[in-house]
Amino acid sequence: DDTGVIRSRLCGSDAIEFLKSTDGYLVYINRERVEDRALICGALDFCLANGDLLSDHEVSLFLHVICDDISVPFLQRLGRKLLLEFSTNASIPHQLARRGQLLEGKKNNNFSSVKDKLTLAIPGMFLLCCTLLCPCFRAKRKDPSEHHVLANELSQATSVPSNESTSVSRKVPGSPYRIPPSPGSERVPATPLRAPPSPSRFLLSPQLNRLGSVHLNTNQIIKATQNFSPSLRLGEGGFGTVYKALLPDGQVVAVKRAKKEHVSALRDEFSNEVELLAKIEHRNLVKLLGYNDKGNERIIITEYVPNGTLREHLDGQHGKILDFSQRLEIAIDVAHGLTYLHLYAEKTIIHRDIKASNILLTESYRAKVSDFGFARFGPAAEQTHIMTRVKGTAGYLDPEYLQTYQLTPKSDVFSYGILLLEILSARRPVDLKRDQDERILVRWAFNLYNAGDLRGLLDPLLEEEVDEDVLGKLFGLAFQCAAPTRAERPTMKQVGEQLWEIRKDYGRNRMRV
Numbered sequence: 001d002d003t004g005v006i007r008s009r010l011c012g013s014d015a016i017e018f019l020k021s022t023d024g025y026l027v028y029i030n031r032e033r034v035e036d037r038a039l040i041c042g043a044l045d046f047c048l049a050n051g052d053l054l055s056d057h058e059v060s061l062f063l064h065v066i067c068d069d070i071s072v073p074f075l076q077r078l079g080r081k082l083l084l085e086f087s088t089n090a091s092i093p094h095q096l097a098r099r100g101q102l103l104e105g106k107k108n109n110n111f112s113s114v115k116d117k118l119t120l121a122i123p124g125m126f127l128l129c130c131t132l133l134c135p136c137f138r139a140k141r142k143d144p145s146e147h148h149v150l151a152n153e154l155s156q157a158t159s160v161p162s163n164e165s166t167s168v169s170r171k172v173p174g175s176p177y178r179i180p181p182s183p184g185s186e187r188v189p190a191t192p193l194r195a196p197p198s199p200s201r202f203l204l205s206p207q208l209n210r211l212g213s214v215h216l217n218t219n220q221i222i223k224a225t226q227n228f229s230p231s232l233r234l235g236e237g238g239f240g241t242v243y244k245a246l247l248p249d250g251q252v253v254a255v256k257r258a259k260k261e262h263v264s265a266l267r268d269e270f271s272n273e274v275e276l277l278a279k280i281e282h283r284n285l286v287k288l289l290g291y292n293d294k295g296n297e298r299i300i301i302t303e304y305v306p307n308g309t310l311r312e313h314l315d316g317q318h319g320k321i322l323d324f325s326q327r328l329e330i331a332i333d334v335a336h337g338l339t340y341l342h343l344y345a346e347k348t349i350i351h352r353d354i355k356a357s358n359i360l361l362t363e364s365y366r367a368k369v370s371d372f373g374f375a376r377f378g379p380a381a382e383q384t385h386i387m388t389r390v391k392g393t394a395g396y397l398d399p400e401y402l403q404t405y406q407l408t409p410k411s412d413v414f415s416y417g418i419l420l421l422e423i424l425s426a427r428r429p430v431d432l433k434r435d436q437d438e439r440i441l442v443r444w445a446f447n448l449y450n451a452g453d454l455r456g457l458l459d460p461l462l463e464e465e466v467d468e469d470v471l472g473k474l475f476g477l478a479f480q481c482a483a484p485t486r487a488e489r490p491t492m493k494q495v496g497e498q499l500w501e502i503r504k505d506y507g508r509n510r511m512r513v
């Protein structure tokens with residue numbers, strides 16, 4: 001990460017600067033450090049109105065999170081994506097002074113022009129993100145008044161003392177299936193566990209264009225997608241639009257095309273996804289077939305997975321409701337895909353955006369993890385974590401990573417825990433349309449689990465009577481994965497092993513019925 005970089009913008013006669021530190025962005029307006037979100041958002045709103053800032057991808061992402069009522073094009077484009085890197089404690093004005101020559105604004109000049117445009121509304125997106133810092137492990141709010149719910153959640157979420165998290169995590173019932181934290185379990189196991197590198201699998205930059213088995217020029221891609229016909233559109237994500245394409249040899253593929261206006265802003269995400277996808281080959285991970293980065297195009301070609309996303313199935317959009325056995329298999333598939341990324345790929349890969357809309361299903365309801373736009377190489381064998389800015393999706397984000405910027409494969413484990421709850425309950429991780437005590441899935445589920453209401457946790461559309469013991473183990477596993485600290489979470493490999501045991505129990509109980 002380019003720590004220390006200043007991004008400076010002139011908005012009218014006000015200068016807004018972003019200084020990137022290891023703790024996140026610091027914001028200065030006319031060289032004065034500003035920490036008040038309303039002030040920052042108002043200033044940025046003004047900037048955006050003048051067409052500034054939009055060219056800067058990182059700053060725009062930052063705005064998107066902090067201020068929900070501005071940066072509309074980015075809001076549309078980014079959807080549920082989240083990039084949060086806002087620090088309120090570090091202060092390094094000397095660095096600013098050193099870089100003062102970069103600043104074009106006039107000190108203390110016309111700051112009121114910015115202030116005048118402030119809105120006092122606290123931005124909902126930011127509150128939502130912060131709401132999710134430690135969703136289930138927080139004390140009850142004093143004032144449930146609807147209007148202040150999110151504001152209260154924000155202040156409490158950001159001020160949860162660490163011992164509260166710890167004490168509540170202890171509430172996860174000690175059960176026979178709880179995996180005892182093993183010393184050093186968060187360390188990525190060193191090379192012996194890895195598959196020996198196969199030279200053919202790791203053709204990376206600068207030979208990137210030799211990746212994959214599908215080599216199409218732009219014209220061939222245009223033909224295969226019928227000029228990116230809306231009728232072949234599969235969906236849209238943070239990167240761009242995804243189309244189904246038919247190749248001359250009859251092969252059907254998915255073509256992910258960056259939107260033109262975002263091509264330069266998303267170049268990192270593009271090369272990231274290509275480079276990471278190139279390293280993987282596993283039946284539970286979407287396979288890279290080729291890519292095209294000629295001219296203004298950024299296109300990734302992957303295997304086509306025909307049966308929609310897991311989220312669509314949980315929402316009942318495909319007619320048939322997933323039965324319990326299918327849900328269990330999907331959970332196991334995702335665990336396998338993640339285990340491969342964490343342990344068996346050439347280098348540890350952390351996906352960072354595990355969620356139901358990134359799980360694609362085949363016709364036989366096998367699951368494949370997709371969307372590697374946020375993925376990162378994990379820590380080397382001698383490291384415990386990497387320091388990096390927070391990326392991911394609200395509701396699935398590891399609270400420890402959010403607070404410390406320390407990324408490990410256990411951040412995927414946290415997201416997986418939320419995903420498992422989602423698979424079983426069909427609820428979304430955050431659903432603001434629900435009653436207040438049901439909005440945050442993990443908190444609602446944890447309360448019911450503690451009250452012993454396991455059936456109440458299950459998707460009401462599931463008709464099958466599932467054995468309580470199986471349910472208890474599954475939900476127990478989900479809560480272990482979503483524990484507040486990474487040391488308490490199992491590895492993905494352990495999760496997979498637990499799930500196999502649960503599957504055996506489930507099979508045995510079914511035979512008895």
Ligand SMILES: Nc1ncnc2c1ncn2[C@@H]1O[C@H](COP(=O)(O)OP(=O)(O)OP(=O)(O)O)[C@@H](O)[C@H]1O
Binds near residue numbers: 306
């Ligand atoms: N390989 C594929 N096969 C079939 N459909 C796909 C494939 N990849 C993506 N899609 C469809 O396109 C949609 C958009 O995918 P994409 O990965 O770009 O974004 P996303 O994960 O939904 O959103 P975001 O980028 O905001 O996380 C998916 O929801 C899915 O419906």
